Amino acid sequence: MKKSELPDPFEKARSAKGYGEMNDQNDPVTMLLRHKDVRKSAHNWKTFTSAAIPGRIVVPSEVNIRDTRQIPFEVDPPVHGAYRAIVEPWFKRPLQPDYQKKLASQISAIIDETLEKGVVEVVNDFALPLQSRALTLLLNTPFHESKTWISWGTHVFRSEGEALDGDKANILYDYIDAQIDRAIKNPGEDMYSVLLSSEFEGRKLTKEEVKGVMVLTFAGGRDTVINAVTNAIAYLAEHPESLERLRNEPEITGKTVEEMIRYFSPLTHMGRVVTEDTHVCEHAVKVDSRISLCWASANRDASVFENPNEIVLDRKINPHVGFGFSHHNCLGASHARQLMKILLNTLAGKVASFEIQDYQENIEDLNEFQRKVGYNHINVKFNPLNK
């Protein structure tokens, strides 16, 4: 097996029965594995709600470590749409040329630094700083804030291993509380200030609502981006022909990004709470139990994707659900897509080849399934392209 491969642990269960079962802190989850069921259930918020008690739709559950409702993530339509309308224009800013220029210069700088070092531990010393610096653009906050975020390490909520770490969550909450207070005293052009002055149903957003949006923005865009970046580099290390192709045909980069999001599926699954007794794949699910929408499994469904376990750089039809589906689809997707596109283009322009040295895989334990999502650490040598 190649070092960069992400095997599909769901294949058997997906074709045989369509679901998997997972226990999580005595609040079991029925995982939906088929593309069709995942999309249908993501759309059906009346039966599968996101508006449960805060933290419950996340797997592993976060009910014991937080009370703040994440917005718009833990809200159903029609209220969801009202919140989403407030934040959507802000999250589309990555489509502006000026934003892309700044992102490109950040990415260029970190690749140059890395080429100078030669060997880098990609997770902590490349992907994490890249993700954190880029987040300053999305939040429109000073660049130096990224130093604080980098110091938190790769997991905002979770310490290494499985345990949910309340202390780490507190660091983030305290930081966000302080930032909100700062923005109230001293409003600026940053995301906190913009949210604080936003109108929602004829009133301003409350501090708690602003906090709910900000926590989600920090949490949702961290591990996901770090895994996407790290997996992309591991893949290119073992597929020099792909790096070469991106150099020669930069016009396919957009399709390559979509394909990498499908194949890597940086977010494995997301839960919903069942509001009425029902069935999924002829399996009864009870009111107040949990299901999950397994994006990673849906993205390998052979009834939708030809050669699902291969990265086809210019896959033309690619209805993947790596960024979710329906009303809750990823708000950070424009940012993530631009980041990945610029990363691939810049690597192709500056790096001749990569060599993977030692590494340790990051395997998610989903009881019935063990899924590789990326690496805990991976040392890679970057060889410069001599022009």
Place this chain on the structure above:
Amino acid sequence: MAKITFITSANETITLEGTEGSVMALAVENGVRGIDGDCGGVCSCATCHVHVAPDDMDKTGVASEIESDMLELDDNADEYSRLCCQLEISDALDGVVLTVAK
């Protein structure tokens, strides 16, 4: 070459000329409101949803299976719905009128 007309939800009418590429790309390049083309045209985002004028359906054809599976879960969709990233510009599309869904 084809002339393609977009009617936006603000009731603006925009007619654009194109020779190649997808209708989505033409709309995005020209900033047609309501067509974002987030996924770049690989059929995964549905931010390029349009309603074809009924008389023009013979020019565009109906949605493919992949498109209709996606549109089936879109509350705005009807039998004239297409994801316009799947419409390739050619002379055959000359004169079509598309109403932007969003």
